[in-house]
Amino acid sequence: xxxxxxxxxxxxxxxxxxxxxxxxxxxxxxxxxxxxxxxxxxxxxxxxxxxxxxxxxxxxxxxxxxxxxxxxxxxxxxxxxxxxxxxxxxxxxxxxxxxxxxxxxxxxxxxxxxxxxxxxxxxxxxxxxxxxxxxxxxxxxxxxxxxxxxxxxxxxxxxxxxxxxxxxxxxxxxxxxxxxxxxxxxxxxxxxxxxxxxxxxxxxxxxxxxxxxxxxxxxxxxxxxxxxxxxxxxxxxxxxxxxxxxxxxxxxxxx
Numbered sequence: 376x377x378x379x380x381x382x383x384x385x386x387x388x389x390x391x392x393x394x395x396x397x398x399x400x401x402x403x404x405x406x407x408x409x410x411x412x413x414x415x416x417x418x419x420x421x422x423x424x425x426x427x428x429x430x431x432x433x434x435x436x437x438x439x440x441x442x443x444x445x446x447x448x449x450x451x452x453x454x455x456x457x458x459x460x461x462x463x464x465x466x467x468x469x470x471x472x473x474x475x476x477x478x479x480x481x482x483x484x485x486x487x488x489x490x491x492x493x494x495x496x497x498x499x500x501x502x503x504x505x506x507x508x509x510x511x512x513x514x515x516x517x518x519x520x521x522x523x524x525x526x527x528x529x530x531x532x533x534x535x536x537x538x539x540x541x542x543x544x545x546x547x548x549x550x551x552x553x554x555x556x557x558x559x560x561x562x563x564x565x566x567x568x569x570x571x572x573x574x575x576x577x578x579x580x581x582x583x584x585x586x587x588x589x590x591x592x593x594x595x596x597x598x599x600x601x602x603x604x605x606x607x608x609x610x611x612x613x614x615x616x617x618x619x620x621x622x623x624x625x626x627x628x629x630x
Contacts, residue, residue, distance in 0.1 A: 381461035382486070385409055385493040386416065389483040396478035403472070403480045407460075416458040418470070418482070424450045430473045431456065436466030446472060452596030460486065544608050555579060557605055564591050566605065571627070576617055579605065579626040602626065 391403040401421030408415050420428065428446035435441040441463070449456050458470075463486050470482040487493060542559035550570060557564040568579040582590040587598045606619045606626045617628045 381412065382464060382489060383411060384465050384487040384489045384491065386460055387485045387487065387493050391480060391482045394479045394481055403482060405482055414461050416460050418456040420454040423453050425453065427475045428472060429475050432471045434469045436464065441468065451600050457600060542604065544605065546613065550577065555605060555609065557601060575627045575629055577628050579609065581625055583624045
């Protein structure tokens with residue numbers, strides 16, 4: 376459980392490297408997304424996360440352990456790992472992802488003090504310029520201009536990331552019974568909750584994994600992240616003095 380305290384310092388990423396890996400092993404793909412009061416490190420494994428990976432480990436300033444878990448417990452889908460870096464203090468960090476064959480992916484990064492601007496990024500290479508200095512336009516055999524799929528994919532990815540970092544919950548009803556609405560861009564998912572007994576103060580109903588896609592219309596790979604967000608945000612806004620336990624079909628709030 377994390378509290379409201381955080382640090383808005385930017386993160387500067389080094390280039391990912393492989394340690395003792397076969398020469399043709401691809402590298403991690405990484406991205407840092409930053410908004411005031413919210414930031415996230417996104418990692419994409421170059422192969423299926425269930426195919427031999429072992430440990431996901433983060434060490435912080437001075438080598439102290441920030442996190443350590445099985446890779447399969449940290450996956451969002453098959454290859455993606457999301458890390459909330461907002462609570463991190465400034466300093467140097469190392470992300471290590473080990474494989475059962477004895478090699479690992481590594482990513483070194485530095486979290487800056489709040490207010491310190493990160494270095495200006497290197498300009499990304501664009502389309503080859505024409506002789507008149509204008510961008511290259513690609514056409515098919517009939518002369519029809521071809522779409523720039525790379526720019527379209529980037530625009531869609533940015534739109535999704537923006538929606539993800541502006542997501543929120545709306546609460547309807549009262550403590551005895553009601554609904555919690557998860558809102559992310561144009562996505563709206565409704566979950567019912569009710570007061571309980573026997574040591575559980577209240578519980579939020581969640582579709583089991585086998586029925587998640589049918590009942591929500593969202594990919595199964597998004598389930599864990601959405602459920603964890605609902606649990607943590609409900610605790611932050613409605614139940615600060617209680618802990619939550621995520622079960623197969625519900626989120627329980629207990630002492």
